[in-house]
Amino acid sequence: MPESRTTTATPGPRADGPDAHPPLLEVRGVTKSFGSGRRRLTALDGVDIQLGRGQTLGLVGESGCGKSTLARVLLGLERPDAGTVRYDGVDPFALRGKDLLNWRRRVQMVFQDPFASLNARMSAADLIGEPWRTHRDVVPDAKAREKRIRELLSLVGLRESDAHRYPNEFSGGQRQRIGIARALALDPDLIVCDEPVSALDLSVQAQVLNVLSELQSRLGVAYVFISHDLSVVRYISDRVTVMYLGKVIEHGETEDVFDRPQHPYTAALMSAAPVLDTSRATDDQEIQLKGEIPSPFDIPSGCRFRTRCWRAEDRCATEAPPAVVREREGAGDAHTALCHFPLEARSAWA
Amino acid sequence: MTTTSAPAPSATEPALDVEGLCVDLNTASGTLRAVDGVSFSVRRGRTLALLGESGCGKSMTALSVVGLLDPAAEVTGGAVRVRGKDTLRMSAAERRKLAGPVLSIVFQDALTALNPVQPVGRQIGEPFRIHRGLSRRQAEEKAVELMTRVGIPEPRQRAKSYPHQFSGGMRQRLLIAMAVALDPDVLIADEPTTALDVTVQAQIMRLLRDLQDERDMAVVLITHDLAVVAQRADDVVVMYAGTVVENGPVHDVFSSPRHPYTRGLLDSVPEDAERGRPLPAVPGSPPELSAVPPGCVFQARCPLVRERCVRERPSLRSTGDGRSAACHFSEELDRA
Amino acid sequence: SAAGDAGRADGRTLRVVLTQEPPTLEPCEASLTGTGVVVRSNITEPLVERDPDSGELHPLLATGWKQTNERTWTFDMRSGVTFQNGEPFTAEDAAFSIDRAVNSDLACNVEGYVFGNEDLEVKAVSDTRLTVTTEQPDPILPLRLSFVEIVPRTTDAEAKVRIPIGTGPYAVSSWQPGAAISLERHDDYWGDAPAFPRARYVWRSDASVRAAMIDKGEAEIAVALDPIEAEKDTTASFPNNETTALRLDGREAPLDDIRVRRAVDLAVDRDGIIDALLGGLAEPAGQLVPPGVVGHNDEIEPVRQNVARAKALVEEAKADGVPVDRQITLVARNGMFAGVSETAEALQYQMQQIGLNVKVRMADTATQLQYQLRPLPKGVGPIALLIMHGNQAGDAAFTTSQYLLSDGPQSAFGTEELDRRIAEAGALSGAERQKAFAELLADQNKTVVQYTHLAHMSGLLGLSRSIRYEPNSATGDEMRLAEVSPAKAKH
Amino acid sequence: MTEAESSAVDGTAPVKDAAPARNRPPSWWLLLGRDRAAAVGAVILTVVVLVALFGRLFIGDRARRQDLDASLRPPSLGDGVYGLLGTDVLGRSVLARLIDAAATTLSVAVPAVLCSLLIGSALGLWAGYHGGRRESVVMRVADVILSFPSLLIAVVVLYVFSPSALNIVLILAVARIPVYLRTSRAEAAELRSRLFVDAARTFGTPSRHIIYRHILPIALPTLLTVATLDFCFVMLTESSLSFLGIGIQPPDVSWGLMVAQGRQYLQTAWWITVLPGLAIVLTTVSATVLAAWARIATDPAQRWRLTLPRKRRGASAAVPPEMIP
Amino acid sequence: MVPFLRKRILSSAIPLVCVVLGVFFLARMTGNPVDLYLPLSATAEQRAEFSAAQGFDLSVPAQLWNYLVDAAHLDFGTSLRTGQSATSMVLDAFPVTLQLAGVTMLLAITGAVLIGSLAAYRPNSLVDRVASLLSMTAASIPDFWFAVMGVLVFGVSLAWLPTSGTLGGPEIWVLPIATLLIRPFGVLVQVVRGSMVSALSAPYVKIARSKGATPRRVIFGHALRNAVTPVLTVAGDLTVGLVNGAVIVETIFGWPGIGKLMIDSILQRDFAVLQAAVLLTAVTIFALNIIVDVCHALTDPRVRQAVPA
Ligand SMILES: Nc1ncnc2c1ncn2[C@@H]1O[C@H](COP(=O)(O)OP(=O)(O)OP(=O)(O)O)[C@@H](O)[C@H]1O
Ligand SMILES: Nc1ncnc2c1ncn2[C@@H]1O[C@H](COP(=O)(O)OP(=O)(O)OP(=O)(O)O)[C@@H](O)[C@H]1O
């Protein structure tokens, strides 16, 4: 139902920028659920995000919190139940024919699962060149295509001779690079990266991250970067959005979120990340969350994190938490969180 | 460290000793050597981390140790010794006797590694049925205990659930429970947390360590995550293109790597990297398995490469203090 | 070794394997082959029976009969006959049976088959005397009545019965649908007691299985074997009164030209077909009625194959502008006789050899009947229809009125001349009748040539070595189990 | 380590230049040559196809030429080429008839299988990919066809209209459509939720191209396996139709018809029915073996098996589901 | 499960109606049966009378209406051929077919699972190749040929078995079942083998082997239940074939089943029996499809859960 969009102002990025240009990507109140009746699962619950040209938005959160679902909505693979998605002010779900194709070309995705997202019967070259079979004008002739494929392969750290190999002959990390090369094939404005480096080893991860940053600085590509590796998110993102059970619970500039988390969940997440220091035993500082993540079929009332929160009180069960906005001094987005008892800066760890 | 069962090796004798393991791989365009002379050993109670670029043969090594290689691959040389016997020369039946009580493995892919049509309790109890001859009921009882141990809430009810009714993290824990069921001497964990998010990952790693302490296992941990290695492992083996390029105690290796590849790997951690500045990555990519150069396998990407590296393959030389590296010029690195 | 369906070979049960399960045993349907072969003369009997060889009528339940006036016949009933249910047989029962078969609303097959639309007036004058009155004078009423099986008065007159009671040597003891019908000897039978106390019918549609059952000793008698079995000493062949022929539709070019029809006649290699395809069991035919039927012409020689002449005739016709290239459809029916499709192929080949264009179309019974019966289908082009005609009544009149009249129900065309002669012959009797029919049959071969006669056919029966049985031309329709005796009795 | 051809490597050069061009995947011929069974199957099939295509040119009318005097001659070397395999009841050369029948048999079986394969898979893939109402409608249609006694249709069409080869093809094709429909629908329904399909959708690839490029190639080996089994089934059905008298009409001849007609001579003249039966079995087994080979050869993950010495080769893998009678 | 069944049954209703109507019209296209049931010499009046008595003189829609009205009262008419009620004839014949089909499929599935699994466990071994070749051959032998051979060899030459028939001990089942069996068996062996091979390469099999499970345990404890889905589907469809068309076996061995009844009533234009038979087999086939779906759900908990609750 693309027409029934709600535009409730909830915590999150503020739309009013200094210039009149709409941002590259603006998502408002997107809700998506699967199944029906009693077995209805709310994967996204009123998510807002916003992203400018050439920017990177990091998206973190526990497994199953809806990150991939959001990515799929952004790519038009799922239609949201409610809410709006706008690219440069345009609703992709309303596009048809040529316009749709043009939009498709501007937005690409790197999938989470490098095994499933590549057709095992196509060689690396076919896979990378696949987008051009629909967008024939991008690289018109066969010679140029071959050349471009070679460029893309070396860009992501693969060999040119790998072009003729099939996915099963690559290890997980190598496949993921093919996926990245494929996403780059159309020179998109925005790439939604769903855990693009989690299957990669560090040296390749570094290569890939470098490629992504370089493209950004050179071509102004914007990223929505989903990852559970916080050091990577921290390295690559301008802003970070933290999700929990389908809702955005914290959003802000990267430093703000990482260094001064407001939401207890964010704090726990940060503390759980292992650090590369063999001399430091980190367990003591780690906030160990109790229990399992609640079933998405049965989301807790009030604050959805309360079942695992060490700060939870009765109020958390009854009232939906308010948006806490911590204004920042310099430029950039405000640091918002949904919590009754937000953490003070640095109170939780270190 | 306590020695539990009678035939278990003494504390000094390694629980698992891999020597010169070679694995060949059949592809449509010929036979490749995917693992080339890998050696390492690990004692009970210790954790050995296997590090390396993706595709360098870590999983192959792990699979050949437990004898579960794909039909496309074949062990062509070396020895894998547990309890003093070479498993590669055992009959299938003898090997089956070891699988579970002595050697155990946890795979990366928890989504598909559990049988989707069997209740998890049955699957977790299966080792007891196979090796201890328990009845189905008794085995399920044991399974419930194990599930409690790995922190599955309401284990008695959940034992009757099917894998798809569990989240990824829980499934990974079930796999671990299954792997440690018979208190194996050696537990191999092939990227047990890669698919999981940080909080769950931390839980799993904690669980593994607790179990290791409790049961005095030797653990071989395969992972990409240097931070995990740094925190959890005692020793580390760094592989590159099917060969071991460096090994030694984690702390030492990480603080002063003696192989340029290890150095490059450690440098690429984005931990303290500054946003906007390129990460110091190792340029290039590893050689193709079908065309590994005759000299050093790392020559094409090595900042220190000399003429000798092209001619002569460096062997894994001991560099003292229980470490070794396969580099002609490892001393230079130390100094650098 | 294992016993078959028909029970063990105990020497006391006569096991017969048929081609298919009788649809019903209703006595008034006994003119259906499938029913009659079981029912007739085994379970029920008519008043009179026709000798299949001589064609004469013999007394059965009637001991004598005479025509008392133009329209009335009187029959004397046999006494001392009892039905299988113990009731004595009287003229009342005979009257009831005739009424039931002919005058009721049962739509019996006999009614349509033998009596047309006519109703009979039947009256039991006494226990042993019966009079039958027809609407029109009917010289062959006794022959017609030989088709009516006699059942007791207690039989349902409103509905057909599946298991009849009769006066025959055997009574039905059980019918397992789909599997078998068992007969038990009727101990109070008025005639000679049959040799076998029990009989059992089973059915297999595949001829090779039927033959195998004889070989294996699972049955004593198997009907309708393939000619390929003819050489075995466990088979017996018998002329079954059937004649095969190709009916050429002379209304359509090129078959409208008599030269072409003659050419077809000359093209056919009857001996070859009989030897190779029919196991040598048939006789080449030159007319539609076999020997023994009133009107059969001994003089007519079957045409001998003469390809050269046939070709010349076709050429000649072609020269006169007859479109000999037009496709002729040769229609034949599956299962008409063993080897029918090969025969059709042979005919087609032989017709093609003389320059005609022929296509074979094998049809099922229902489809073939559309071609056989008037009204004939339109717009199907020239048809050469393979027919098989059985003259069970033994008189050529039954044949000519159906097959030779220019508007005969099963005839495609004819001439007024022939129609006239058929009408004349039908009115004659005795030697004149014989001569008239014989001549007109010869005449059709000369002037009309609607038929390319093939063969007077034979049936092939499988007989186990343990029994003796002489099949006759009626065997296909009524197999008298009472005539079967154990082989050892013979020696 | 295999030190093969890498002597030219210049250690300082970047690896991508140094690495020798990787061997292209081995050619189909090579892969076929490696699998002896499949090679034999391919040879047999080729022979059958060639015979079907050109056999009639050589035999002239020998398949039809009757000689009632030469009826049922056993195979012998003495009666010339055409007597090699004996004669049938009408004295026709069985060899010539086998050759003639090859053409008819294939001209019935191949179009029938192809038609049902094309229509069935196209509809099935379409329905499976799109799902929803389209899927249910198509599946219900399949249900109807499947539960319809195909014999009834056969009798109606073949008796009421004429029993031409074309009609037989049509009937067999229609009767077999549901098989492909269900198989391909199941495959497509499973594949449509695969990530690489989603990936293709993000490039804006139109549905029909996705079906053609991503779903079809994966479903195709299964469909082909079904088709080869079906090829066999169609020949057998055609033969059963002949058994019931409504198959190929003489003088045309098919293997099935030969088996059916020769059945009664099984004891006296085995060659009439055994030889065409053998032809059917050989052809279908060859096709099946070849299909199994194709399954492996077209699957990059399995292809290596064909490059191994015979005894170490593994499975041909994967499921050919729904090979309905 | 119940709503699933309800939905499944409801969705079968429309196709079922289509089948019934289709048979009705197709049968009428084969022409009027009058000629078949009257002597060749019957007169035109007799034919007309017979037509009227059987209701063939009515227009097809009128016949359809009558048929539907009667069918609503579960009266499917009377057989022209035997004069019995069509329903009773069909119900007599059906158990025979069901028994044949049931026993055949039971044997075929059991045998195929055993042999197919064995072949799949060691792909390309001797066992595998022999099993594959045999199954392929089995699947491509004309069944009537096999049946006649069986009769000649085992019935006559060796005299081990009765040639045919339905009355007698277990030995009478051997040849008919063997004839019916060859093709399903051949096909199923290949299906089982194929699906076993992929099941055996699944990660959970690796896990099972890492626990030290024996091959038997791996095959029957783990892989089989996962491999069974396509096997069930194919087996279901093969059973459909048997229910609808064991004609040849029934014909040759004289088993009075529904296939033979159906073909006989087609050839005899016995519409009442034909319609009743088709309706019954169609219902059976739909039921069979539903059973297969239920079996899927029983073997696979994921399917079970996907069923809307
Ligand atoms: N097509 C679907 N049908 C039903 N449920 C779905 C579907 N897709 C996703 N879900 C559910 O929606 C929730 C969010 O899933 P999603 O894949 O977006 O999580 P995620 O944050 O990407 O997790 P991960 O970090 O494990 O990738 C999960 O509970 C998932 O089970
Ligand atoms: N079937 C195959 N055909 C060709 N090459 C293969 C095949 N299977 C594996 N390989 C290659 O074997 C090498 C070793 O693979 P392995 O899975 O052991 O890597 P890994 O070290 O576990 O990598 P990762 O960290 O990405 O899991 C890789 O280079 C891979 O490309």
Ligand SMILES: [Mg+2]
């Ligand atoms: Mg995800």
Ligand SMILES: [Mg+2]
């Ligand atoms: Mg790996």
